[in-house]
Amino acid sequence: MPVALYDHCAAEYAPNRVFLAASDGQWTVDLNGEEIEWTRLPFMATGRIGAACGAVAAPDGQVQLMVAGGWDGMALSSVEIYDSSLGAWRPGPELPLPLYEMTYTPMQQGAESLVLLGGINDDHDKPYRDEIFGFDPDSQSWFQFSERLSDPKRSAAAVIVGQEYCQSG
Secondary structure, eight states: OOSOOSSOEEEEEETTEEEEEETTEEEEEEOOSSSOEEEEEOOOSSOOBSOEEEEEEOTTSOEEEEEEOOBSSSBBOOEEEEETTTTEEEEOOOOSSOBBSOEEEESSSSSBOEEEEOOBOSOTTSOBOOOEEEEETTTTEEEEOSOOOSSTTSEEEEEETTEEEEEEO
16 A cells, blocks of 8 residues: 555455545545556545545446545544546535434445444533435435434344345344
């Protein structure tokens, strides 16, 4: 790894290609062949740790690299999307509330959508959140699932062969 990343997020966005984001840089990694190829992306407008990453579909079907929420001295609701055609980051649809350290997983295999589970925000009465949010690639907006986490301090999620599994508590 060219630099050490602290509290980063990572997501596969194509076969053998991974995207990593942290406050000190964003990278894509090509794991094909004998050599591992690192490509540094431009910095996001807001450096952040504890964010969620994902590869989501754009309305035109292209893959977008998304970084949602995180911490930059306070919980963030901002979202940034990497536009590979411009080689730059642009603002994305804000999260419904500021969150960091949330569990995240793709909603489908590959670049389709993203699910965020729980997380922490700056609400001192309820810092650990039990909400579950999804990103709708058609409307390019966030929605809230009716289900809630039973124990928001302990959650995990994974997609295994196209089936989603979530665990809380």
